[in-house]
Amino acid sequence: MRLEIGKPRGGRAGLCALLLLGTMAAADAADLAELSLEELLASEVHSASRYRQKTIDAPAAVSTVTADDIRQFGYRSLADILNGLRGLYTTYDRNYKYLGARGFSTPGDYNSRLLLLVDGVRYNDNVYDQAAIGSDFNIDVALIERVEFVSGPGSSVYGPNAFFGVINVITKQGSDLPGWRVAGGLSSDRGASARLSHGGKNAYGSEWLFSLSRQSRSGNDLYFPEFETPANNNGWARGRDADRYTTLFAKLRHQEWTLTATHGNSDKNVPTAAYAQIFNDPGSKTVDTRSNVNLEYAGQIDEHLALTARAYTGRSQYIGDYIYGPAPTTANRDEATGQWWGGELQLLTTRFAGHKLVVGGDFRRDTRIDQKNFDRGGTVYLDSRRKGTVFGLYAQDEYALHPDLTLNFGLRYDHHSASGGTVNPRAGIIYRLQPETALKLLHGSAYRPPNGYELDYITNTPGGSKPGPALKAETTRTTELVLEHAPGASQRWLWTLFHNDVRNLIVTSLDPADGLSFFENIDGARTIGSEIEWERRWLNGIRLKTSASWQRVEDKQTGKTVLNSPRGLFKMQLSGPLMAGWRYGLETLATSSRQSLKGQAPGYLIANLNLRSPAVLPGLHLSLGVNNLFDQKYFDPAGSEHVQSRLQQDGRIFRIGAEVDF
């Protein structure tokens, strides 16, 4: 019986047919001209420039994607959105999407080194600490107002898993998507998508937003040369790449109170025969279900004191079916269920002149961290249950020493019932060389505790896993220099130089004596890198954002570059007006070659094009898109669970979409 080690896990993202035509920007030219002074005075505005003002003062290099960018470039998943950002890259194994940051995306890591926040609430699960960014993310991207990526260690404020960065997803309010809206799309990879939403706001200041989305993609037939034998259908996995997911979203806001519920279910067939399964079997798949309910109070106690309080509960469930031969086949099932609740409190005060002081604390109770592995109708190999408690206390102060010089200090203590306590500091100096130019020197640390999977996934079966030495938390220390120059609101330059020192990295090792694998801490890795970004908007409506990153991640023991770590990354997003009110969005993404366990994924450059219409009929907007415009053949490195050394990615895909608002 081959009970495989490594966590089979599933869900997958983005390439699905979800052609979500975003909703039209609130203000068409025609609308703007029709707004009276009275209406304008009564309108609430959301401020991009105030936000930008903030990024130049932020003690980090922040990247932002807005709802308008999501529509303009036809992004269909959180992974698509993040893949366009400076220094980030995604990897897809036709099951899950993985995000790399600062040259780090170890095969077998389920995004546990990135913290995913939705409206301030942690969305990483509690079994794998996974940040779901593919079709397993339970929010439709059309409901996202803004995504911010804060690179660098964030544990001094956010605690565990804010290791290489924090992904902050801010969802829309009811007034952002008023009335009923219906959207639908089709794609050439046999995909279809649909969304229905209703939002609004009443005179008492209450807002509501409900949305239901369904995406379904049957996928194309895939050829894997590694399986080129008659017994394996000559290497063809036919109809084995299906990806289907449903998400539900509900948000109610009344003055300072917001209640949000998100739910998603994604069902992904696995075509790669990962974990030594038999090839081209229809039963091989993973199903991920994630649900979250969050209640937030965000209020101003007095002029100088703001309070944010949150209570939340969440549940994640993963069920993987793994089919093993020879005939009659055995279906092995791998399950994980996480359940948690928690709360947090944050006070922000500006009472002391020159200081902006934040203090807070949070608590999480893990009521279930359960994992199970068994042959269906047969042997049980693993049945582990765990509970846990995590709490943290932190303080951060922003001290304006001088109008041009701001100091930023933060300190946080966390305690995990499974792995003990840890302290993470952060310090930053922000110096305004000119009103529009800031130089930032930042230093901080972050940690990632061993997760439930690393602690408990022990099967003790041949080819399986056994207990290793006691695991310590991974830590990282980062020093970073950032130069940001924003002459006017329509232009921004950013340059960074950073050094990371990762210690006690948790990896899977194989004991040659018994063929069993185990987790252990190893020395770690050292990174040096630099990024540059330029963003510009012109009066004629053209917008450009482009970035280039260079980094070198070296394994401290071997001195070699770590796996799946590109030396260079290039991103470019260009959008502008076409005739008759249409707009184009052209995205170019390039990644240099990456090493995999058994080979190499060569570098590539791909382009995606998306066209968006104005209202062709009242309330009706259309979009046309092509992913991988030039039909480039490109690959992502495969992890140790694959026979393949690299996995081919999607070729050219055409999309069409429509959205109607009533």
Place this chain on the structure above:
Amino acid sequence: MRHRLAKFLACLLLCLGEAATAHAATLGEAEAKAAFIYNFVQFTNWPAGLLSSATAINVCLRPDAAVGLALASLSGKQVHGVPLVVSALREEAVATCHVVFVEASDGAWMRKLAAMSPPLPLLTIADLPDPGAAAPMITLTLVGRKIAFDVDASQARRAGLTISSRVLQLARSVK
């Protein structure tokens, strides 16, 4: 899943069927400011003869101003019988402008304009008052999540412009 969807739909219909009145969506700050500027242009009268000889109303601003794109989307609209155009604010061509919009971060321009003597028949608008700089004729200010504006009508009069009482009535303050 099908049952869940049905329930969700039923809930949507029940809970929201009637209450669902779509209220004004929030505007982007830049879009709102552009719409304000467009209104101000409509409710300002230039010295007699000045516009009749003009082929367009020229709104000048720094190419990198945040409102630029929103304002550019209004170019071509007819105001006072001529189309609105948006162009880059350049010192040597300031005399061709009818409206100058200056951002808060650019107080130097406001000082330059204030120093011109005699004053040009220019409607000057700025966002956020810069206490160090000369005040423009109209100042847009973000108050909480809404935009308010203040008018210096006497300065406008000195430049030969008349700002309609409709604007003055809605201003937060009038000098």
